[in-house]
Amino acid sequence: MPLVEVHDVHKSFGDLEVLKGVSFDVRQGEVVCIIGPSGSGKSTLIRCINGLNNIQQGSIKVEGQEVNDPNLNLLELRKKVGIVFQQYNLFPHKTALENVMMAPVKVLKEPKKEVEERARALIAKVRLGGKEDVYPGHLSGGQQQRVAIARSLAMRPDVMLFDEVTAALDPETVKEVLLTIKELAAEGMTCILVTHEMGFAREVADHVYFTDRGVIVEHGPPEELFTRAKDERTQRFLSQVV
Amino acid sequence: MFSLIAPLFQRLYDETGLNFIIFYDRYEYDRFVSGIAISLQLIFWSILLSLVIGVLGAWVQTSRSRLLRGVVNGYIQLFRNTPPLIQLLFFYFGLGAFTPQVDMGGYYEPLISSFAWAILSLGIFGGAFNVEIFRSGIEAVPKSTAEAAESLCFSRWQTYAYITLPLAFRISLPALTNNLVSLAKTTSLAYVISVPEMTYTLNQVWSDNINVPEMMLVLFLFYVIIVSLIAAGLHWLEKRLALPGYGR
Numbered sequence: 001m002p003l004v005e006v007h008d009v010h011k012s013f014g015d016l017e018v019l020k021g022v023s024f025d026v027r028q029g030e031v032v033c034i035i036g037p038s039g040s041g042k043s044t045l046i047r048c049i050n051g052l053n054n055i056q057q058g059s060i061k062v063e064g065q066e067v068n069d070p071n072l073n074l075l076e077l078r079k080k081v082g083i084v085f086q087q088y089n090l091f092p093h094k095t096a097l098e099n100v101m102m103a104p105v106k107v108l109k110e111p112k113k114e115v116e117e118r119a120r121a122l123i124a125k126v127r128l129g130g131k132e133d134v135y136p137g138h139l140s141g142g143q144q145q146r147v148a149i150a151r152s153l154a155m156r157p158d159v160m161l162f163d164e165v166t167a168a169l170d171p172e173t174v175k176e177v178l179l180t181i182k183e184l185a186a187e188g189m190t191c192i193l194v195t196h197e198m199g200f201a202r203e204v205a206d207h208v209y210f211t212d213r214g215v216i217v218e219h220g221p222p223e224e225l226f227t228r229a230k231d232e233r234t235q236r237f238l239s240q241v242v
Numbered sequence: 243m244f245s246l247i248a249p250l251f252q253r254l255y256d257e258t259g260l261n262f263i264i265f266y267d268r269y270e271y272d273r274f275v276s277g278i279a280i281s282l283q284l285i286f287w288s289i290l291l292s293l294v295i296g297v298l299g300a301w302v303q304t305s306r307s308r309l310l311r312g313v314v315n316g317y318i319q320l321f322r323n324t325p326p327l328i329q330l331l332f333f334y335f336g337l338g339a340f341t342p343q344v345d346m347g348g349y350y351e352p353l354i355s356s357f358a359w360a361i362l363s364l365g366i367f368g369g370a371f372n373v374e375i376f377r378s379g380i381e382a383v384p385k386s387t388a389e390a391a392e393s394l395c396f397s398r399w400q401t402y403a404y405i406t407l408p409l410a411f412r413i414s415l416p417a418l419t420n421n422l423v424s425l426a427k428t429t430s431l432a433y434v435i436s437v438p439e440m441t442y443t444l445n446q447v448w449s450d451n452i453n454v455p456e457m458m459l460v461l462f463l464f465y466v467i468i469v470s471l472i473a474a475g476l477h478w479l480e481k482r483l484a485l486p487g488y489g490r
Binding site for chain 1 (some may be wrong): 355384386387389390391392394395396397400404405408409411483485486487
């Protein structure tokens with residue numbers, strides 16, 4: 001059974017239909033990249049997967065559980081699905097360590113000592129050992145983004161969503177964030193990434209989806225999509241960005 | 243303390259006629275000290291109540307229910323657009339007339355004392371402004387920060403308590419300082435419903451002893467000192483809570 005099943009999803013903001021019947025599956029341990037021009041509905045799509053945006057039609061299932069079910073326990077869903085945002089969105093009044101520890105301690109009510117151990121290990125894992133007590137305002141964009149990744153991982157999710165996580169970063173710091181994600185993927189974490197980093201998508205993804213104007217235009221393994229795109233829209237997009 | 247300053251002020255009176263009787267007469271001194279205590283309690287409880295109202299009201303302002311938001315809006319309009327003096331009189335003489343009396347063994351006392359009415363009235367008055375101050379603070383917290391909390395399984399209330407409110411509080415502090423300082427000063431109006439706070443007490447002293455200018459000076463200095471201390475405390479808090487790496 002796929003870990004995430006997206007079937008015929010429609011989503012509108014007022015009169016504007018952003019997603020017009022999108023379907024795809026993600027299996028356990030798979031890394032999926034969603035690429036496409038700005039405004040094609042990529043971010044909306046992954047935000048729907050953890051219920052930050054609701055959908056009007058279709059179905060999204062995570063581990064067989066319908067996300068669009070009004071009786072769904074959103075908290076249970078979000079425990080399984082971690083998300084990292086473009087703007088990091090760290091809590092500016094908390095240190096890096098506190099940012100990572102907060103949700104497991106306050107929401108999951110896990111023992112503080114245990115969480116702290118895990119949080120320190122996660123901070124070390126994203127190569128920020130020594131920055132535990134630093135506040136977000138004193139960290140670079142790339143460092144903040146890695147804390148945000150550690151913060152999501154602290155909830156022990158089954159799947160991680162990355163919403164253009166390098167789009168707001170300096171070119172030098174993009175690399176360190178991508179490296180972190182690459183390591184995660186190598187460890188078998190299921191990842192869905194919306195990205196403009198074509199080189200990265202090509203290197204890391206198991207499957208790439210090209211979206212435009214609310215639909216999936218074309219998809220396939222990266223080698224195939226990046227070298228032998230069939231659709232004219234995909235070809236044009238790739239020729240512009242690669 | 244009294245025995246230390248009494249001879250000094252007695253001599254001042256004897257030699258110059260400046261009558262600071264509260265500093266050399268035991269009875270008046272005790273009255274003065276009790277006035278200080280009542281004033282400080284009044285300030286403390288009014289500020290506390292206004293903060294509780296402010297936090298809850300601002301939270302309701304973010305709710306989806308139009309009815310609840312409407313009620314809070316009505317409350318703000320009502321108490322922001324009427325003078326606090328009138329509110330005190332309205333609460334004490336208007337509503338007070340309808341509150342039950344308690345048998346104290348031969349004589350009756352109102353269930354809610356003038357002191358309690360003053361706290362209620364002033365807290366509700368200050369709270370109306372605090373709701374607006376906190377609301378603007380909450381609106382200044384980036385939506386995406388609250389969204390990040392939501393995505394980490396925080397409930398709406400947990401997001402408000404752990405993320406939005408602490409950040410909104412920091413943003414609101416300068417405006418909050420202004421309002422709380424103003425509220426502390428407004429507590430002197432409790433004088434009109436006979437709460438024996440500083441203004442009322444010194445008024446009694448100067449009526450008994452005909453030393454109006456001296457007591458006016460004391461009253462003036464009392465508020466300068468108390469309000470400066472509150473403002474200094476809040477400024478200290480503002481600096482302490484400043485977000486590292488943001489702003490200054």
